[in-house]
Amino acid sequence: MRILAVVFASAALLAGPAAAQNLSLRAPGWASPLIAADSTPTLGGRAALGAEGIETSVRVTIAPNPGGVARVIRFDATANGPVLALRRFTGHPTTGWWLWGPDTPYVSTPTAAQAQELAAQARALSGVSGVVGGGAQNCPGGEQAFIEIFAGGRATSLTRACVGNTDAAGRLVLRLSELAGSRDNEELDAAAQRELLEADPPSPPNPAPMAPPPRSTRTPPTTPCARPGPPARAWNGRRKPRASPRVAIWAGPMAKPASPPAAPPASAAMSASGRAILRAIGATRSTRQCNRLSPKSRLHPKTPAPQAW
Numbered sequence: 001m002r003i004l005a006v007v008f009a010s011a012a013l014l015a016g017p018a019a020a021q022n023l024s025l026r027a028p029g030w031a032s033p034l035i036a037a038d039s040t041p042t043l044g045g046r047a048a049l050g051a052e053g054i055e056t057s058v059r060v061t062i063a064p065n066p067g068g069v070a071r072v073i074r075f076d077a078t079a080n081g082p083v084l085a086l087r088r089f090t091g092h093p094t095t096g097w098w099l100w101g102p103d104t105p106y107v108s109t110p111t112a113a114q115a116q117e118l119a120a121q122a123r124a125l126s127g128v129s130g131v132v133g134g135g136a137q138n139c140p141g142g143e144q145a146f147i148e149i150f151a152g153g154r155a156t157s158l159t160r161a162c163v164g165n166t167d168a169a170g171r172l173v174l175r176l177s178e179l180a181g182s183r184d185n186e187e188l189d190a191a192a193q194r195e196l197l198e199a200d201p202p203s204p205p206n207p208a209p210m211a212p213p214p215r216s217t218r219t220p221p222t223t224p225c226a227r228p229g230p231p232a233r234a235w236n237g238r239r240k241p242r243a244s245p246r247v248a249i250w251a252g253p254m255a256k257p258a259s260p261p262a263a264p265p266a267s268a269a270m271s272a273s274g275r276a277i278l279r280a281i282g283a284t285r286s287t288r289q290c291n292r293l294s295p296k297s298r299l300h301p302k303t304p305a306p307q308a309w
Helices: 002-014 032-036 112-125 168-180 185-199 272-293 295-299
Strands: 054-064 068-078 081-092 096-100 106-108 130-132 143-151 154-160
Touching: 032 054, 032 068, 032 096, 054 112, 054 168, 068 112, 068 168, 068 185, 081 112, 081 168, 112 143, 112 168, 143 168, 154 168
Parallel strands: 130 154
Antiparallel strands: 054 068, 054 143, 068 081, 081 096, 081 106, 143 154
């Protein structure tokens, strides 16, 4: 009787709801190592697709027969929005697969239209089970897939030996693969560069150096006396000796100076050399007048030398 009770209890467990089953246990040998990477909750995965808050879930495991990039793609439609999780592997079916990238999946968000399309395809396949599309037939240049579906409270699994768009299962696999990306080495390299920039965005360029303030456009006031001065002479380190004061010596009564010669009459013609001399004398007088009126002479007036009597 006890043996019969154990048998009936086991049958009752097996007949339980399909939502509580771990569909990954049905995976073929080539897909089991790949699905194991997406079965750890602490690393962003789960063994059973049915969970609290999950309305529709699809997990597709794809492996290329000639080797290359294998993927585990999981689509979850939750109340907070759709989520697409991708794990990538590199290798070959005969040598094994190695996880590419971090232990956690790369998560992206499909659009509302894409989520509705995937959910509709999953509901259409939720009542189908077993091997679909060619049985155990294998295509050397194609891909094989293992599909797990949870929709409407039901769970089912499918095996696709050669993925193609000839049936609903193949179209679901190809659509998920297209949205997830990284289907070959070229797409994997492009995805690596994009994800690297997302994780570590480049720093903003250095701001342009500030331009120096513009020089004043004001020009110093010009005067009729302004003229360039002589170049400054370098100081040789020696102290310039002071000039000795001029001493006037009294020599008795001075004779009355003779009267200046009379000026030539205005009507007399003046030679060219005489006119040049007069111009030079006038320029010298104006220069002396400018020197007396210059700011330097006002700030540092010359002290007359003492007179000795």
